[in-house]
Amino acid sequence: MLNLKTPKDVVDFIKAENVLVVDFRFMDFPGLWQHFSVPAHEVDEKTIVEGLGFDGSSIRGWKAINESDMLVKPVPESAFIDPFFAHKTLVMICNICDPVTGEDYTRDPRNIARKAESYLKSTGIGDTPFFGPEAEFFIFDDVRFDQNEHSGYYFLDSIEGRWNTGRDEGPNLGYKPRYKEGYFPVPPTDSQQDLRSEMMLTLEEVGVPIECQHHEVATGGQAEIDMRFAPLVEMADQLLKYKYVIKNTAKKYGKTVTFMPKPLFN
Known part of the structure; x- marks a missing residue:
């Protein structure tokens, strides 16, 4: 992490590190990261304090077209350098607010998580909930x-798949x-060691603490990279970074990743 506080x-940091682009990210209602980027020279302290506008009606399940603003x-503590973009880009995770009242938006998943943490503390049951999801x-x-109109199908394949024992691979x-x-x-049965290690090291580079990585039980390329537990909001941010890094690292290798729990029969 970059340890930015204000x-x-x-x-x-933008000036000292010659950052060219600033990327603003937030989670939509179904749980996916959305983003937009601005030239770094357009970002000043006022930008970060007051925020930037966008069209909420284009985000699924959020706003009607007549009240879309x-x-x-952005949250300075969440900042990290994107490890995949061609131009040096500082990423900040954002909260969503109403531009008129300034209040947190009730359908922003990050706001819901923040409220849940606050409520737990108010009950006296506990002060800090820790979460450690295993995102295989x-x-x-x-x-x-x-x-x-005339067909429907899906096809999934992995070079590791048991069903490929008889395939001509030359x-x-x-x-x-x-x-x-x-x-x-x-290895060689585990063909994904180097790929998972790159995923693991890239995750640590962007501030996600990792405990270990290994091949999982299933044939067909199942993998696991274990994150260290963290409080709710912090872990939610880390989980989005986790999926982002894993999918983009796989794409560099000409592969694709799914977090579906059971994409293959057996």
Whole structure:
């Protein structure tokens, strides 16, 4: 993490580190990151304090077209350098606010998490809830699907898939984990070691503490990278970074990732 605390810290960092772009991110109602970017020279302390406007009616489940104006207010403590963009980009996670009243937006998932933490403290049951989700995922080499007037299908494939033991791979070297025997094998059966290690190191680079990474039980590319537990809002931010880093690192390797719990039969 960059350990930025105030709007001044952010502006000073932008100048000192020659940041070219500032990217503002927030979670939509279904739980996906959305973003927009501005030239770094347009960002000053006032920008961070007052926020930036956007069209809330274009975000699923949020605002009607006749009341679409909303604000993103960046959180300096959340700042990190994006590890994938071609131009040096500072990312800040944002809260969503009403531009007229200045109040937090009730459908902003981050606001809901903040309120839940505050409510827990007010009850006296506990002061800090810790969460440690195990966000397992599958790494696929090919994903195709369609649903049209005359056909419907989906097709998932992995070079590790048990179903590929007889495929002509010029040559096929074997090393396909059998069903429910993918837990902890070393390479060459585990073909994803270097990919997962790059994911792990990139996650730590953007401020997500990692405990370990390993191949998971299933054939077909199941993997796990364990995050260290954290308070609710912090973990929610980390989980979004986690998915972002894992999907983009996989894309660099020509692969794709899904966090679906059971994309394959068996």
